[in-house]
Amino acid sequence: MRKTKEEAAKTRHRIVETASRKFRENGISETGLSELMAAAGLTQGGFYRHFKSKDHLVDEVCAHSCNALVDTTKTETDGCAERKGLKAVVDNYLSEAHRDDRADGCIFAGLLSDLARSGDTTRDIAAKGLMRLVDLVAEQYTDEPPKMARQRAMATVATMIGALSVARVVRDPKLSAAILESARRQILCP
């Protein structure tokens, strides 16, 4: 039954991908390893051929999801004309589509309070990803001195994550949309 090195690596990657989606959609504690492995097309026993423990998987998932978020954001700014990057990022992030697609969405909006309660290693990984996002946003504040741009970017990222998370709590569609819109305004029309 042994698999090729490449096949094994592919399997490992599939587990991380699947976990990344499941965790963001249903939470970390709420996602069991047997459910997760089944979703990846495997049986639970195989998990420990790839990861030392669930905690180790969580760390890897955190890094993976952060990379995905940064990559997505980069793509959005790169495809945009000068001074339009921030608008593209914010419009995509604070969209109803993003609000309704938790499994594919921002890890911070999906797992914010879970991450805040996680261990040091996990939080450090998340914090690193968060700061890469902040730096990316800061680059969009082209007409500000770097320090000021970074400060603005921190507030912008906090607003984006907060507004999306809050919009996911509110079930009334009009109200939820109004929350997203209010944050978009605050960021883009200062």
Place this chain on the structure above:
Amino acid sequence: MRKTKEEAAKTRHRIVETASRKFRENGISETGLSELMAAAGLTQGGFYRHFKSKDHLVDEVCAHSCNALVDTTKTETDGCAERKGLKAVVDNYLSEAHRDDRADGCIFAGLLSDLARSGDTTRDIAAKGLMRLVDLVAEQYTDEPPKMARQRAMATVATMIGALSVARVVRDPKLSAAILESARRQILCP
């Protein structure tokens, strides 16, 4: 062993209070009923004399914590001169003290992603509390028309919750403090 009606009511209230703190500090799934009842000075069996299930307790805790947050915020604005209310609220909310006191802090910062994943009943209770907070903040935007004030207040609340939550993920004290400060600036110096 039967207790007085008043004693029973006091016990029930103590369970809600204890759960309210434990949930915000460690999460809902992460807080077991036996641990919770022990912290309230009782044994686990007694839980079901007061609540139909853990989910019912969660709803009650959510309402309780929302009330606590609204009351605290009201106190802060009431004790302030005209046009200073918003600053008082924001300075308290986005303080390092609030960041470091999760058990007594804002329910949304403590349980944001957990609430977003909760059932309809719980989310509706949370959304109602959230909107009371928004209304309270909107009252502080005295020089804006009501609709505009409410829209501003929604963004402000989203920023506050987002920034506090993010600041709790980041372990580096200087960086964490900078995040809080950046959000304060964005809200108070527009």
Place this chain on the structure above:
DNA sequence: TGTACATCAGTGAACGCGCGTTCACTGATGTAC
């Protein structure tokens, strides 16, 4: 290159454990007369 053997990805059953919930029981409180 061919052969013999060690490695290890993946299976599926089993482990102990803590979870939410139920239950029989105790005995003081509340109620009906």
Place this chain on the structure above:
DNA sequence: TGTACATCAGTGAACGCGCGTTCACTGATGTAC
């Protein structure tokens, strides 16, 4: 007001269940000669 009985707050053991983790096993892959 006094008495008899029903109620029910709280105890502590037990329930089934799903959790993360371990294990013996299979058999194709990788490696050493």
